[in-house]
Amino acid sequence: MASISMEQGLLLAGVLFSLGLIGVLARRNIIFILVSLEVMLNAAGLAFVVAGYRWGQADGQIIFLFILTMAAAEVSVGLALALQLYRHFKTLDVDAASKMRG
Amino acid sequence: MNEVFYVSSVVAVVSTLVAITGVNAIHSLLYLIVSFLAIALVFFTLGAPVVAALEVIIYAGTIIVLFVFVVMILNLGRESVEQEKRWLRPTTLIGPALLTTVLMGEVIYLLARNTSTLSGVEAIQPRELGSALFGPYLLGVELASMVLLAGLIGAYHLGRRYRRDEMEERRDELAE
Numbered sequence: 001m002a003s004i005s006m007e008q009g010l011l012l013a014g015v016l017f018s019l020g021l022i023g024v025l026a027r028r029n030i031i032f033i034l035v036s037l038e039v040m041l042n043a044a045g046l047a048f049v050v051a052g053y054r055w056g057q058a059d060g061q062i063i064f065l066f067i068l069t070m071a072a073a074e075v076s077v078g079l080a081l082a083l084q085l086y087r088h089f090k091t092l093d094v095d096a097a098s099k100m101r102g
Numbered sequence: 103m104n105e106v107f108y109v110s111s112v113v114a115v116v117s118t119l120v121a122i123t124g125v126n127a128i129h130s131l132l133y134l135i136v137s138f139l140a141i142a143l144v145f146f147t148l149g150a151p152v153v154a155a156l157e158v159i160i161y162a163g164t165i166i167v168l169f170v171f172v173v174m175i176l177n178l179g180r181e182s183v184e185q186e187k188r189w190l191r192p193t194t195l196i197g198p199a200l201l202t203t204v205l206m207g208e209v210i211y212l213l214a215r216n217t218s219t220l221s222g223v224e225a226i227q228p229r230e231l232g233s234a235l236f237g238p239y240l241l242g243v244e245l246a247s248m249v250l251l252a253g254l255i256g257a258y259h260l261g262r263r264y265r266r267d268e269m270e271e272r273r274d275e276l277a278e
Binding site: 003004008009012015016019020022023027029031032034035036038039042046049050052053056057058059060061062064065066068069070071072073074075076077079080081082083084086087092 | 104107111114115118119121122124127130131134137138141144145147148149150152153156157160161164165168169171172173175176226230231234235239242246249250252253254256257258259260261263
């Protein structure tokens, strides 16, 4: 039984990451941008797990756990920002908040 | 084992594609759940059962619930009931349901085969992962706790509802 090669796993991670990147670049709704960010972080974690699988070490999975922690913290702050955006501008379009003060 | 990897990869890519191109937030989140479940199966075939379980619990559970809460909070009001009815028509559930059925079939296939070793590589056991996590990576665990604390405080501060006068003041400032 042939095992899964590292290239196949990395290809899947690359495809998912590209999809997330396209989502971040193309969408203007902040909820969809955050969803795409989650997809990208997940794909990065997948690449680490694939590398850990290739060498049979636990380190890749531990890095995935750290990415998971970071993603959870990131999404909570991002969604709080989405709520603030909606309260101030009555829209979820990120382009509404393109002007900076100061 | 390879075929399980390929099928769940295809399911993951398809559902991610639908999730990021969708117009309706709730429908996208449904497809995102399918995507996370498919990636959890990929992790399982890559000999990472602990990570697969965490993917289901934290990504497909917690993070999606956060998203759903925010989408629901943003849609308060009278029209939201009508919206709920439009969102939760049975036809919208067909796509995610079909994809999860594929994943369910894969899980049953894996259980039926009863493989102790996955794809020629020993799965990394929780014991190994835990001893590495609290051995050489102890500093990383501490730092992760600091990140979570910072996220908690940041989300509390940003999500706080300002008093009405304070809010109008801020809106005036922003409008200038």
